[in-house]
Amino acid sequence: MTTADGRELHYMVAGSGEPTVVFESGMGFSRSAWGLVQPLVAQRFRSVVYDRANLGRSGDDPEPRTLERITADLGALLTALDSGPYILVGHSYGGTIALATTAADPSRIAGIVLVDHSDENLDSYFRPASIGTRILGFIHRATLDAMGRVGLLAHLVRRMMPRMPRDVVDDMTSEDLTWRAGRAANEEERRFVDGMARLRDNPPMFDGIPVTVISGARAEFLNEETRSELNAAHQVTAHRLGARHVLARKSGHQVVLTEPRLIADEVFRIADA
Structure with missing residues (x-):
């Protein structure tokens, strides 16, 4: 699709049936992050994955990537799809964008x-x-880019994600784990705190919209204290929104990779209700 200011946003559709389920990836990740979840949801519903500006196959955005700017892009995509109502599924920063x-x-x-x-x-x-x-962070991104250039990254990703379809792994290594994706993540991160502060000052409230909040149970890359604080914050949000709060007991932050069925089941639960 083409935005009002002429930028192209790339999306992919699988499955059929209402409601349409639209997935929003975390910071620095394209549509490929949903490679295990979307096929499950597409068995019952029309499901859409897309690349935010500066990521994947979408064009670049010369403007600052504020939360408002990103939100406007997703809103434009929903309008272009013209197949509502929608269930929005967001991981990490993608959840913030969905809200x-x-x-x-x-x-x-x-x-x-x-x-x-x-x-x-x-x-x-x-x-x-x-x-x-x-x-x-800079060293981490540079290392990933170097490994990608010599062909090691795809091999490692396939070993880490044996269930991920091969074409998705190929896209992930050639698009997500690159210097360009790192720049996109850095651009979003620079405006991250401002967007979160505005949400904190004006917390979203929804009347009659069912919400599920899924929290990882394991610290993994977070320390135990941060994991505990994040899950406590999730409980506050769940209470405010009257949401169902689910603990992903086998997962840390990357629930999309470790428990895709759990996410799909929560989509089905909301759709069936």
Whole structure:
């Protein structure tokens, strides 16, 4: 689809049936992050994955990637699809985008599934990152890019994600684990705290829209304290929205990879209700 200012957003559709389920990926990840979840949902419903601007096969956006800008793009995609009502499923920062998009126009949203989402009630988001953390992030992205150039990355990803379809792994390694994707993540991260602060000051409230909040149970890349604080923030959000709160007991942050069936079942639960 083409946005009002001429940018192209790439999306892919699988399955049929209402409601349409639209997936929003986390920071720095394209549609490929949903490679295990979308096929499950597509068995019953029309399901859509897409690439945000600067990611995957979508065009670049010269404007700052604020939460409002990203939300407007998703809203434009929903309008172009013209197949509502929609269930929005967002992982990590994608959950934040799903919430903001629903707040902008709740009339076409039939439900929301937040998958270990970035929650505005987590205080640590508002503490400045150390120089050491920023340097480690730069080294991490440079290492991934170098491994991709010599062909090691695809092999490692396939071993880590044996159930992921091969074509999705190929797309993930050639599009997501690259320097371009890293720049896109950095651009979104620079505006992340401002967007979260606005949500914290004006928390979304929805009347009659069912919501499921899924929290990872394991710390993994987070320390135990941060994991506990994030899940407590999820409980606050679930209470505010009258949401169902589900614990993904086998998962850390990457529930989309470790428990795809759990996510699909929550989509089905909302659709059946």
